[in-house]
Each structure stands twice: as C-alpha cells, then as structure tokens.
Amino acid sequence: xxxxxxxxxxxxxxxxFYIEYYNARGDEWTEESVRHRIWQxxxxxxxxxxxxxxxxxxxxxxxxxxxxFYDLTAYNLVEIIIGEPFQNxxxxxxxxxxxxxxxxxxxxxxxQLMAVNDDAHNRFYGRLNYQDxxxxxxxxxxx
Numbered sequence: 001x002x003x004x005x006x007x008x009x010x011x012x013x014x015x016x017f018y019i020e021y022y023n024a025r026g027d028e029w030t031e032e033s034v035r036h037r038i039w040q041x042x043x044x045x046x047x048x049x050x051x052x053x054x055x056x057x058x059x060x061x062x063x064x065x066x067x068x069f070y071d072l073t074a075y076n077l078v079e080i081i082i083g084e085p086f087q088n089x090x091x092x093x094x095x096x097x098x099x100x101x102x103x104x105x106x107x108x109x110x111x112q113l114m115a116v117n118d119d120a121h122n123r124f125y126g127r128l129n130y131q132d133x134x135x136x137x138x139x140x141x142x143x
Contacts, residue, residue, distance in 0.1 A: 001052055001053070001054055001059060001091065001094060001095075002052075002053050002054070002055075003050055003051065003052055003053075003095070003098045003102075004050070004051050004053070005048075005049065005050060005051070006042060006049035006050060006051045006061060006063065008039075008042065008043075010051055010058075010061075011035055011038050011039065011042065012035075013058050014038065014051075014058060014061050014081075015031050015034045015035060015038075017058065017060065017061070017081050017083045018034045018037075018038070018079075018081060019031070019034055020083070020084055021081050021083075021084065024084070038063065041063045041064065041065060041078050041079070042063060044065045046065045046066040046067070047063065047064070047065045048063075048064060048065065048066060048075065048102070048103055048106065049061065049062065049063035049064070050062045050063075050095065050098065050099050050102065052082070052091065052094075052095045052098075058083065059082060059083060059086045059091055059095075060080070060081050060082035060083055060086065060091065060092065060095055061079075061080070061081060061095075062077065062079065062080040062081075062095055062096070062099045063077075063078050063079050063080075064076050064077040064078045064079075064113075065078070066103070066106070066107075066108060072109040072110060073107045073108050073109060073110075074108060074109070074110040074111070074112050075103040075106075075108040075110070075111045075112070076112055076113065077099070077111055077112070077113035078113075080092065080095065080096065080099075082095065092124065093124075093127065093128065096128055097128070099111075111130075112133075113125075113130070114138060
C-alpha cells in the first residue's frame with residue numbers, strides 16, 4: 001500500500017467511498033454534500049489529509065487538521081474511511097499508524113478525534129491505544 005498527501009483533484013476519487021460507507025449506515029449523503037464536507041477539511045490552511053492506494057486503486061483516506069495550543073500542536077482527525085471491499089484486513093490500522101508517523105514528523109504531539117460510541121469504534125481505536133478523555137465532554141445543541 002502506498003500513502004500520499006491528498007490533493008484537491010482527489011476529492012472526486014473519494015466521494016464514492018464516503019457515500020458508500022455512511023449511506024450504508026443510514027445516512028443520506030449526496031455527491032454535492034460530500035464534496036463540500038471534504039473541502040471543509042482539505043481546504044483548511046492547517047489540513048493534513050492522507051490517501052491510501054494500491055497502484056491506481058484508492059483503498060481509503062484520512063483527513064484532519066492541525067490545531068495549535070499554547071503548549072503543543074494537536075492533530076484533529078476528522079474522518080478515516082477504508083473502502084468496504086478493503087475492510088477487516090488491517091488496512092485502517094496501517095493507515096492510522098502511517099498518519100500518526102507523518103503528523104508526528106510535522107510537529108503534532110497528540111492525535112485527537114471524536115468517534116461513534118459503539119463496540120466497533122471502541123475496539124478499532126482501543127487497539128491503537130486511543131483512550132477516552134476525562135477532561136473534555138462533547139456538548140451539543142440543536143437549533
């Protein structure tokens with residue numbers, strides 16, 4: 001598997017992965033809404049997005065951005081998606097490990113993320129030694 005930084009020209013390649021992954025779980029993403037979502041992250045000045053490929057075939061991608069605090073730089077992972085045909089082969093783990101290596105080289109001291117609170121996500125991130133934070137709580141309010 002090869003890894004490289006995602007470019008704007010890659011958005012069209014990853015749209016089908018995004019739609020297939022999330023819409024299979026009950027969401028209703030469209031090409032337009034996915035394009036906008038990806039550009040929100042990729043177009044950010046501090047973005048760091050990574051593609052996983054096998055030759056010409058896209059396997060998956062991860063996207064996020066750096067955030068500077070007074071004492072460290074964190075990397076906020078926004079999305080990681082492995083195409084359905086490539087799941088349960090360790091490719092998501094490999095992509096995460098490569099992403100961690102690269103963002104550390106870029107100066108990140110911490111990777112943080114929000115994940116669905118279910119067994120599958122807890123297992124995946126737990127195997128990579130991610131832990132629930134005790135000093136932050138996600139809050140929300142529908143308007």
